[in-house]
Amino acid sequence: MANTVLVATRNAGKLAELRRMLAGGPVEIVGLADVPAFPDAPETGATFAENALAKARDAAAATGLPAVADDSGLTVEALNGMPGVLSARWSGRHGDDRANLELLLAQLADVPDERRGAAFVCAAALAVPGGLETVVHGVWPGRIVRAPRGSGGFGYDPIFVPDGDERTSAELSPEEKDAASHRGRAFRALLPHLRDLA
Secondary structure (H helix, E strand, C coil), rough: CCCEECCCCHHHHHHHHHHHCCCCCCCCCHHHHHHCCCCCCCCCCCCCCHHHHHHHHHHHHHHHCCEEEECCCCCCHCCCCEEHHHHCCCCCCCCCHHHHHHHHHCCCCCCCCCHHHEEEEEEEEEEECCCCCCEEEEEEEEEECCCCCCCCCCHHHHHHHEECCCCCCHHHCCHHHHCCCCCHHHHHHHHHHHCCCC
């Protein structure tokens, strides 16, 4: 599996995004379903970067492949940067997108439109067994709307409107989202490091 990089995520939406972004790149991308199973370490880091690097290190150590992992989430100004690293489990159940989104909207119900600023943040990490480790970041600023719109994307996409647009992230085409998103920005910053592996 020379020139193969493992993308360490079980989130099908995220894996599809990353495969689109890295298609035709210098390395072959495989997902966790393509390698023997190994136990997931809990996300205990206080920052996106700590969580991303821990996931990439674990995957590289378990498989012997260079591994890429990301940790990303939504930061909301009126909530002092939360849900942040807790984005996927904001409602108490990991990965329950609808419950997370509904709880966030309820928490912001009385917040006026001008104070609903937010940003999607992504830390992407690359860990090479016995070698290089690097972490890069991408930020996608915007605001939170009052009701979900759109059927694309996942997570908080239906309530996030990027700066300079009137559509939610869930109303953007996959190509538009990849070009602008926090994950797109982070993974484009990681591409030079992936090219060095080829």
